[in-house]
Amino acid sequence: MKTKYETTSTLIHFDNVSKRYPGGHTGLSNVSLRIEAEEMVFLTGHSGAGKSTLLKLIGLLERPSNGQLHVNDRNLTRLKSRQIPYHRRDVGMIFQDHRLLHDRTVFDNVALPLVVAGVGHKEIGRRVRAALDKVGLLYKERNAPVTLSGGEQQRVGLARAVVSKPPLVLADEPTGNLDPELSEEIMALFGQFNQVGVTLLIASHDIDLINRMQKRVLTLSKGQLVGDTRTECGNVS
Numbered sequence: 001m002k003t004k005y006e007t008t009s010t011l012i013h014f015d016n017v018s019k020r021y022p023g024g025h026t027g028l029s030n031v032s033l034r035i036e037a038e039e040m041v042f043l044t045g046h047s048g049a050g051k052s053t054l055l056k057l058i059g060l061l062e063r064p065s066n067g068q069l070h071v072n073d074r075n076l077t078r079l080k081s082r083q084i085p086y087h088r089r090d091v092g093m094i095f096q097d098h099r100l101l102h103d104r105t106v107f108d109n110v111a112l113p114l115v116v117a118g119v120g121h122k123e124i125g126r127r128v129r130a131a132l133d134k135v136g137l138l139y140k141e142r143n144a145p146v147t148l149s150g151g152e153q154q155r156v157g158l159a160r161a162v163v164s165k166p167p168l169v170l171a172d173e174p175t176g177n178l179d180p181e182l183s184e185e186i187m188a189l190f191g192q193f194n195q196v197g198v199t200l201l202i203a204s205h206d207i208d209l210i211n212r213m214q215k216r217v218l219t220l221s222k223g224q225l226v227g228d229t230r231t232e233c234g235n236v237s
């Protein structure tokens with residue numbers, strides 16, 4: 001991973017990547033794209049267009065069927081199974097349904113990636129509280145997730161995704177269940193993470209929200225990349 005002060009470097013590189021699922025369903029078809037370190041990029045397209053598939057390939061929840069995929073200087077096409085946990089530590093993931101453990105506290109949910117990585121007890125406490133503080137939920141650390149609102153649960157998911165300071169965060173419809181005000185809050189937090197150097201790739205159907213953010217937008221249709229708009233000030237329709 002190159003530092004913030006070096007010239008831009010490619011963090012994600014899809015070279016003619018396809019994904020076919022068992023049974024013959026096409027997830028992605030010959031996708032080529034590059035995302036530079038420290039970019040904030042939106043991924044859009046209709047239901048079934050391949051947004052989740054693209055994110056899953058980057059997070060190694062799925063493997064490509066064809067093509068070459070490099071993420072963070074790793075060739076994911078060739079990565080050995082035993083190396084997958086190391087890759088996952090570098091990729092924070094956020095889902096629409098939060099995927100929090102409901103029998104654990106907010107603190108324990110956020111601590112999970114650090115526990116899995118074998119981080120020491122004291123360091124876990126320090127880092128979890130820093131992450132909860134960033135999302136404004138330090139005062140809820142002892143709560144059960146079920147006692148939180150949808151927006152708060154998503155913020156816990158966000159804290160969990162960034163607690164190990166990954167260079168890359170992937171979000172799959174992170175505001176799908178939230179009202180416009182809470183969606184803006186989540187986007188503002190993403191913007192803050194991006195400001196400190198985190199690369200973000202966010203899948204969303206919400207064209208209005210995407211337009212307001214004025215970032216690069218990748219559009220998928222039927223598994224193919226059909227749009228790549230670098231409208232820092234224009235609109236996507």
Ligand SMILES: Nc1ncnc2c1ncn2[C@@H]1O[C@H](COP(=O)(O)OP(=O)(O)OP(=O)(O)O)[C@@H](O)[C@H]1O
Nearest residue numbers: 021022025026027046047048049050051052053054
């Ligand atoms: N595990 C799977 N097995 C078989 N087919 C799958 C699987 N996952 C996805 N697909 C298929 O791959 C295509 C792309 O799906 P994907 O979930 O990536 O789309 P999406 O753009 O994220 O859709 P949505 O917005 O509805 O989440 C769809 O045709 C889908 O049915």
